[in-house]
Amino acid sequence: MEFQGTTDKSDFLERVDRVAPAIREAAEEIERSQRLSPDLRAKLHEEKFFRLLLPKPFGGEEASPPKFFETMSALAENDASTAWCICQANGCAMTAAFVVPEIAQHIWGNDPHAVMAWGPGKAEYTKKDDGHIISGRWQFASGSRHATWLGGRTPMTLSDGKTVFRTFLFPASEVEMIEIWDVLGLRGTGSDGYSVKDLFVPKGYLATPGLDVEERLYDAPLYWMPSEVHQAIGFTGIALGIARSMLELFKEVATEKKPYRMTNMLSENVLVQSDVAISEARVRSARAYMLNETAEVWEDVLDKGELTEESNMRIRLSSTYSIHEAKAVVDLIYDAAGATAIFKGNPLERRFRAPSG
Secondary structure (H helix, E strand, O other): OOOOOOOOOOOHHHHHHHHHHHHHHHHHHHHHHOOOOHHHHHHHHHOOHHHOOOOHHHOOOOOOHHHHHHHHHHHHHHOHHHHHHHHHHHHHHHHHHHOOHHHHHHHHHOOOOOOEEEEOEEEEEEEEOOEEEEEEEEEEEOOHHHOOEEEEEEEEEOOOOOEEEEEEEEEHHHOEEEOOOOOOOOHHHOOEEEEEEEEEEEOOOEEOOOOOHHHOOOOOHHHHOOHHHHHHHHHHHHHHHHHHHHHHHHHHHHHHOOOOOOOOOHHHOHHHHHHHHHHHHHHHHHHHHHHHHHHHHHHHHHHHOOOOHHHHHHHHHHHHHHHHHHHHHHHHHHHHHHHHHOOOOOHHHHHHHOOOO
């Protein structure tokens, strides 16, 4: 399929603003139930957040990497689990560019609420003329509890002896879910396990995981970059969004809290003022660095028609650095908040448990 033009819009952050109150209102329920609530999912689908990286012919947005970064960051400021599920689902949605159009249409085009998820694992398989019979188990599939389709990634040996990774695609209704997500942070992602036994997967429902861009069947600039690069950009945005929200919440606490046996508000403490200033500088500089690198790399991809090794290294460096900066800010603010942040259910406590690194 040929590229039909971008749909990169300027209103992604406006969409976040529209759903932000619903995300914040649902945050505690998301944490408790370990999945996104049906009402919130409906609002997220309405704004097409699960389709940011989906090809345009199947109802996708083909959001540019800078826009994707900004959107993930803004979503994470409201709830990290929600942003994480959306980021993961978008990486999986890129699979639509690597399967024949009829299959992509079946999975995504015919269902505006389609969501795909997957996690690591492997499968045993038997090849048939019309498909494969597979048995396998996977885990850590973020958003799997509300996915309509799941993927089973597994190593496969080709006729020339080369080992490659491929992903079987099958309806979520065909799997047995396995509860394993008893964790400290990002509880709302419901990143559980799942398994299938002797499941028939028709021919064609087998894709590359989006890492080998040369195997794409839909040719648009967004898919000249591997899915893992897009996810690095998106998850970096999430880390910085967590750090930003942590910092803003602490500013509110500091103006209202008078520490035990102290006469002044926390905000009047010079050490706290220093911590806030340093944190502000770290978040702003990391965000500017990551956004600048993402924009310049994207321009280079558009110019050269590929992601060069140098550009790939730039994304790896900037994302790694920025995530570590976000983590440092979260740690610093958590310590500065004192006992306020230690209680379960406190917004600072929940954000501290969300991995920013």
